[in-house]
Amino acid sequence: MSGLDVITEALTRVREECAAAGTGRVADYIPQLGHADPSWFALALASMDGHGYQAGDAEVPFTIQSVSKPFVHALVLAELGADELSRWVAAEPSGEAFNAISLQPGTGRPANPMINAGAIVTTGLVPATGAAGRFERIRALLSAFAGRPLDLDEQVYESERATGDRNRALAYLMRAAGTLPGAVDTVLDTYFRQCSVLVTTVDLAVMAGTLANGGRQPVTGEQVVPEPVAVQVLAVMATCGMYDVAGDWLLRVGLPAKSGVSGGVIAVSPARFGVAAFSPPLDAAGSSVRGVAALRTLSQRFGLHLMHAAATAAPTVTHAGRSGRIGRIAAQGALDFPAAERILFALDEVVPPDGALVCDLTQVTQIEAIAEALLSKAFARLAALGRPVAVAAQAGFPAAGPWRFHATVDAALAWAQAELR
């Protein structure tokens, strides 16, 4: 408990409101899954600072099922790259159920790595020596995302292996089309094990939080996958994660997400939160009825819709004005492209033709390469026009250039005044 329990209470409230949402059916096509308690219902939230909040049955273990797919997708992207992976699996929404036969005409590739056909191929592409080694790599990866060692539920694995004829049929079709990397039984065995890894709702929230945090686990600090890989995975989750309702989900919830037949659902609010819900009864699309309702409510109530983000960006330029012939600008936080644009726009307004610029970046915490390039260019341009430029910044911003670098704003001001005299 932390934050005076206010956030925990907000989660608990959403859980209560969604407890009666619709009716669903616990999946039993994998017989062992049919033993789940339909009343289980949990919510969890993980922040980028590693803060965790939970409500309900958030520590009940269940098998991860299809929620494993984005993480294994990340592993293969990190190993092979998007170009090589796309030779095997496309990245198009299928508009079909998770277990649909999906072979693109011509190439035989499955539509995307979030449906079973594409996930089976993706699992087969995990580089390893032998099937056991391949599963251990996947288990290690899922554990790194969760920040703790995860176990296998042998009974669910045996149950799915004994009844997984539909997945076997998909694998044989792809094998015949030449798009299955490996033998049907070997690849499927790894896939069934991958789906049978045990997690809790708390685990799922922090796993989603790792994707939200650019691939860095917010609690352990481990960079589990490179940042560009996390970005690519989120893109595919956004368009394909919710199967045949992906479009409606993006409309109403507006977050990259992934559901699984055991009742788990994750959603990712990039650079903000990882969110997870768990409740076994499923809707017709194979997603948790209460989980979907809860994530929808959470996204709306907490203002997490992706397309909402731009309007709420924090102010980066904290001061833009003039004292005498010195134009002064101060900025704070992380400087990305939009922040650089704001600074550049303000520069034009504050620096007089016969004056100098003092730019206070001491409260800047991070400068993206594009922001650094644009600001450097603007400073150089001012300097070339004969206007002295003094930059006050913490170490990190390049001191080299046709401008003066100072550790404090006072030093920058004093230098600029002397230059103008």
Ligand SMILES: NC(=O)CC[C@H](N)C(=O)O
């Ligand atoms: N949607 C899911 O969670 C499906 C996963 C399940 N193991 C299957 O392949 O059928």
